[in-house]
Amino acid sequence: MSITSTTTATSNPAATRPQAPWRDWVALALLMFPVLLVAVDNTALTFALPAIARSLSASGVQLLWIIDAYPLVLAGLLVAMGSLGDRIGRRRLLFVGSAGFAAVSAATAFAPSAEWLIAGRAGLGLFGAMLMPSTLSLIRNIFPQPNRRRLAVAIWAAGFSGGAALGPIAGGWLVEHFWWGAVLLVAVPIILPLLLLGPGLIPESRDPKPGRVDAPSIILSLLVMVPVVYGIKALATHGPAPEAFASIGVGLLMGYVFIRRQRNLAEGHSTARATGHSTAPMLDVSLFGNRIFSTAIIANVLALFSFNGFILFLAQHLQLLEGQSPSASGVAMVPALIATVVAGLLVVPLVRKVRPGFVVAGGLLLSAAGYFMVAFGDHSHGPSLLLAALMVLCLGVGAAETISNDLILGAAPADKSGAAAAISETGYEVGSLLGTAILGSILTASYQGNLRLPAGVSELAPAGATSQAGETLAGAVELAGMLPAPLAESVTSAARTAFDSGVHITAAIALVLMSGACVLAAIVLRTVPKAK
Structure with a gap:
């Protein structure tokens, strides 16, 4: 199993122009900043949802769109932006996207309404789509040797996984110490090292005949x-x-x-x-005729699907039901962050001894096991079970997405490797989007359908507070804070029961999906040989 080159030799100046090894790794370190930024932005705002709901009076549907607008636009434009990078230069597109992302982040941080915030998140998706295709294509040009390139791509994948897990930690800390807009404003200092040092350390590459x-x-x-x-x-x-x-x-x-x-x-x-x-076509659809390629795409999508769906309800459970502060709930996820990164790096040498397909299937099986713990466990007595389930799930995500990403790239012919890279990155975003949209929508619908507020609440609650409680868990917790102690406890208990019921249903659905993906990967990918 090897990773093919993104472009031909004529479009790969880094492969023909000598560069000191230390400069290669410094360039990789700089490219990790936009990778981390895109990944963090996918999940950081999740932990700010309660604060956003209170500050902007956002409805349940608006809260979902605040999260979904960014990955929706991002996923829709990834392949197009990858094609644009081939024409104008991948490094140039990377810098345009980075500057635009920082500027829109700064403006959106001070959004006065939910509609403004949704529009800003869509704008971030536009510029974010310029970042991801450029990073992987540039990494492949900087590291032409197969072994060094495989390690670099593994670090890239681990950075994306780690950033997704780091997002809630950073988001929780920023919300507690500043305000929810700081989660967006932090993009500015994160992207500055790339803009300042990148022009002198990252070589340019483009397609000579696009x-x-x-x-x-x-x-x-x-x-x-x-x-x-x-x-x-x-x-x-x-x-x-x-x-x-x-x-x-x-x-x-x-x-x-x-x-x-x-x-x-x-x-x-x-x-x-x-x-x-x-x-030129924006997407080479003939790639999907390869069973290994298509199955690896499915595994990649579902790995991110499982992670983002889990984070969505875990963030609300820790803050709103367990009463943890945003930073405390973020710190509680540090072990999962470490597990994701470590698993993604350790499976690189593992595929020399175990067939890659079985490694991917094993990762998906661990993700299914994490959801099994949630679906059939009792998590009404503290967060320990949910955090343990997250650890198991993240071990699986780190393993599955790293190797499935490598299989996607290795299954494509050399002249189609650029399209394969864009599809692989789109899989990341599609998985994140669907995890939030599908599992989040199911959880919201289950909560709204099962909530039974005690009698007498509507007479004592301010106008609109009862309807907000019926839409979101955050609204119910805020309503409880306005009521006398006995009634407040009843409202909180009813909200917990409705929310936990939705979590059980959501986890059961995710369990079925991940189990099916595990079986599919084991069957279809079993013929992929071990790495050399």
Whole structure:
């Protein structure tokens, strides 16, 4: 198993221009800043949701969109931005995205309303999409030797995993000591080292003969994801409705149109490529015909799906039901952060002794075991069980996503490795998006359907407080703080019962999905040979 080169030798100046080894690793360290930034931003705001709900009076649907707007736009534009980087230069695109991300973060940190915050998160998704394809492509050009490149890619994956786990820790600490906007404002100092030192230490690379950018493909990719995710959220929150099914249908139809367009563009591009003026497909859909490639994509998506879905309800449980401060609940996740990074690095030498497919299946099995602990355990007597389940899940995520990412890249032909890298990164974001959208929507719907507030609350509560309690756990906790002690305890108990019921249902669904993915990986990927 080896990782193929992203570009040909003519587009890889780093492979022909000598560079001191220490400069390679310093360049890798600088590239980790945007990787960490994108990963942290995926999860950091989760721990700020209670504060955002109180400050902006956000509804349950708005809270989900505050989280989902960022990965939705990010995932929809990753492949397009990877193609743009081939044309204008991957390092140049990286710097444009970094500067834009920092500027939008600073503006969004002071959002006066939930709608403003959602729009800002969408803007962050736009610039974030410029960062991820550039980092992996540049890493492959900086490390042309297979063994060093494999380690560098493993560090990249571990950085993404670690950043996703670090997000709640940083978010919790910042919310407690400052205000929720500090979670966004912190992007500015994180990105400064890259902008200051990157031009002198990171070599540029680009495709010497790229085709023209296809704007309709970019629009179609967004028209695929937005309606489907909206429909899923509507079904989970409001139940079966014509609007939800129509939205999903529109997204699937756009997906069919998108695939047909990519195939037609690929045929035309192959015949006119010599001129350098053909329109290139945004996504090479023929890659999905490879069973190993497709299965590794599924494993990658579900690994992030399981992690982000778990973090969503764990953050609310620790802060709102256990009464922990944001920073304390973040620190409680430090062992999981360490487990994710360590597991991602340790499986690199492990695949020399164990077939990669079994390593991926084992990681997914650990993720399923974590959800099993939640689905069938009693977590009403403290956070210990949930934190133990998170540890087990993170060990699995760290192992599965690192090796599945390597399988995605290794299964693609050398001339299609750039497309494989963009698809791999899209899998990260799609998994994060679906984990929050699907599991979060199911949890919200279950909470709203099972909450039974005690009699007499509406007479004593301020106007609107009861309806807020019926929509979100944060609203119920805030309502309890406005009531006399006996009634407040009843409200808190009712909210805990409704929320825990939703967690059990959500975990059971995730358990079935992860178990199925484990079996699929073990069967399809069993033929992949050990790494040399």
